[in-house]
Amino acid sequence: MSEGLHHKLLVQALLGEIRNPAEWDRHPFVYWDLEDENGVNVPPPTIQGSRPDILARDPGDRRVIIAEAKTSRDIDNRHTETQLEAYFYFLSAFEKAELWLGVPWSCGGTARRVAMNVRSTVGTNHIPMRIMDFLVGEPMYKRVWNG
Known part of the structure; x- marks a missing residue:
């Protein structure tokens, strides 16, 4: 699978997660690239x-x-x-802010390490993260790390 196609599928998977009504008290405004x-x-x-993907x-x-x-x-x-x-600097201006990362299956640990290091360096450890690694396809599988 090409790098561009894999990125597109990951963005689509993240968009599906963001649009999940269970995530929100009210219907959100969603911008995606x-x-x-x-x-x-x-x-x-x-x-x-x-420019963030979403x-x-x-x-x-x-x-x-x-x-x-x-x-x-x-x-x-x-x-x-x-x-x-x-993104962490931007999110620090909001009371309720989160950073989500969508990565390929088995890359969640690396993504978590990189994001935690950046979050610590920026001084925004109070901003929650959600790391999701996806096995894209039919059916699609995901694993989630919150922190």
Whole structure:
């Protein structure tokens, strides 16, 4: 599977998780940087030069989630660290904020380590993270780490 296709499938999996009504008190505004099944693309804003794959917020601005998909070759590098730094700084301005990462199956540990290191360096350990590793396909499998 190509790197671009794998990233797209991870974004779609994250979008499905974000759109889950059980995650929200109210229906959220969701911005994503990928055409959905209806050909709709509502890109999130750029944050310190980086555009997250998904940004969701509830109508009352009480909760914000940034979700980022990372392929196995794009987890442990300076580019990802720079993105995560920007996202953690942005999220620190909100009372209820979370960072979600969607990665390929078996990459959750690496993603968690990288994100925890960046979160600690930025000084935003109070911001919760959700790391999901996906085995994309039919059926799709996922494992989740919260912290």
